Amino acid sequence: MTLSLVSILSFSLFFLSRLSTSLSERCNANDKKALLEIQKGLGNPYDLQWDPKTDCCTDWISLSCDDKTNRVTSLSLYRIEDAGHLSLAFGDLPYLKSLSINNLRNLSGPIPPTIAKLSELTFLRISRTKISGPVPEFLSKLKKITYINLSYNYLVGTIPPSLSTLSNLEFLGLDRNKLTGPIPESLSKLAPKLTYLYLGHNQLTGVVPTSFAGWSFETIDLSRNMLEGDISFLFGKDKTTFEMLLDRNKFKFDFSKLTFGKRLWRLDLNHNKIYGSLPAVITKQPWQLFNVSYNMLCGKIPQGEFMQGIDRYSYFHNKCLCDSPLPPCKS
Numbered sequence: 282m283t284l285s286l287v288s289i290l291s292f293s294l295f296f297l298s299r300l301s302t303s304l305s306e307r308c309n310a311n312d313k314k315a316l317l318e319i320q321k322g323l324g325n326p327y328d329l330q331w332d333p334k335t336d337c338c339t340d341w342i343s344l345s346c347d348d349k350t351n352r353v354t355s356l357s358l359y360r361i362e363d364a365g366h367l368s369l370a371f372g373d374l375p376y377l378k379s380l381s382i383n384n385l386r387n388l389s390g391p392i393p394p395t396i397a398k399l400s401e402l403t404f405l406r407i408s409r410t411k412i413s414g415p416v417p418e419f420l421s422k423l424k425k426i427t428y429i430n431l432s433y434n435y436l437v438g439t440i441p442p443s444l445s446t447l448s449n450l451e452f453l454g455l456d457r458n459k460l461t462g463p464i465p466e467s468l469s470k471l472a473p474k475l476t477y478l479y480l481g482h483n484q485l486t487g488v489v490p491t492s493f494a495g496w497s498f499e500t501i502d503l504s505r506n507m508l509e510g511d512i513s514f515l516f517g518k519d520k521t522t523f524e525m526l527l528d529r530n531k532f533k534f535d536f537s538k539l540t541f542g543k544r545l546w547r548l549d550l551n552h553n554k555i556y557g558s559l560p561a562v563i564t565k566q567p568w569q570l571f572n573v574s575y576n577m578l579c580g581k582i583p584q585g586e587f588m589q590g591i592d593r594y595s596y597f598h599n600k601c602l603c604d605s606p607l608p609p610c611k612s
């Protein structure tokens with residue numbers, strides 16, 4: 282008798298406490314369902330102990346909810362070792378503004394098409410994973426997006442020209458994948474808003490579209506591709522570019538005629554087919570990085586205050602560059 286009374290009491294206490302959790306729970310039931318699907322897709326990782334019995338908004342790590350609507354607005358998954366994939370359920374978090382998936386080195390499979398449903402998304406990072414498949418065409422549906430970073434993955438195929446319809450995009454990072462084909466001409470429609478463009482360490486071919494001529498980047502990274510042609514139109518006095526990483530391609534143009542914007546402090550052109558001489562204007566830039574090694578340049582290296590920190594490895598292996606830090610010119 283006593284025993285059953287105790288058990289009834291403790292059962293009702295348990296039931297009451299469960300009831301009060303669910304009554305006071307902020308987490309939206311649909312969001313919770315989607316999150317649990319996502320957790321399952323990631324292989325129920327030890328580092329992501331989302332307990333279905335608790336409130337996702339207050340008790341779960343790696344996410345945050347809006348204060349008023351209590352809907353999940355940001356999700357940031359970092360360094361999970363387990364093997365898994367990205368669940369279709371990502372598309373069922375309609376209030377998501379920011380999605381960051383970084384350093385999940387055993388995460389494979391494609392980027393789920395349901396991501397296209399996330400119409401509030403402004404920030405998307407899926408980086409340092411084994412995600413493969415194409416750079417999805419459907420990313421062009423994310424009209425509010427300002428930042429896309431899909432670097433350090435195993436993405437294949439070409440860069441979809443439709444990305445050029447993302448009129449709020451400021452940052453595009455597709456570097457360190459296995460992308461092939463040309464840089465779409467249409468990308469220049471993203472100027473002037475898009476100022477960070479990272480396409481380096483892929484297998485891109487063809488020429489840089491001349492439609493890029495009027496465009497000023499903060500950073501442009503085209504390094505380690507198989508791009509070719511004359512890119513002197515990326516330079517100019519009026520440019521506000523800070524960093525140009527153009528090394529290890531097949532660019533071929535006359536360096537002697539270049540002019541530089543005031544803010545250009547980092548320029549890497551090593552391993553190309555650049556010819557001509559180094560003009561005196563290069564001495565006006567406070568270089569943090571200047572590397573023209575492995576080209577076909579010739580003539581005397583201009584000397585000056587800002588040139589003193591540049592070592593000979595930034596000049597070596599050219600046709601006939603001479604003077605400090607290389608050996609003196611033969612007169």
Ligand SMILES: *[C@@H]1O[C@H](CO)[C@@H](O)[C@H](O)[C@H]1NC(C)=O
Pocket residue numbers: 362363364386387
């Ligand atoms: C994750 O990948 C690494 C290296 O690829 C491997 O050594 C490790 O066993 C994998 N871990 C899991 C949980 O699959």
Ligand SMILES: *[C@@H]1O[C@H](CO)[C@@H](O)[C@H](O)[C@H]1NC(C)=O
Pocket residue numbers: 383406408409430432454479
């Ligand atoms: C893209 O994201 C990765 C992972 O956080 C980061 O290491 C990388 O620097 C980012 N790319 C740029 C250009 O900021």
Ligand SMILES: *[C@@H]1O[C@H](CO)[C@@H](O)[C@H](O)[C@H]1NC(C)=O
Pocket residue numbers: 551552572573574575592594595
């Ligand atoms: C310039 O590039 C060459 C070739 O990749 C490299 O060996 C050298 O270390 C680089 N110099 C600097 C200062 O980065």
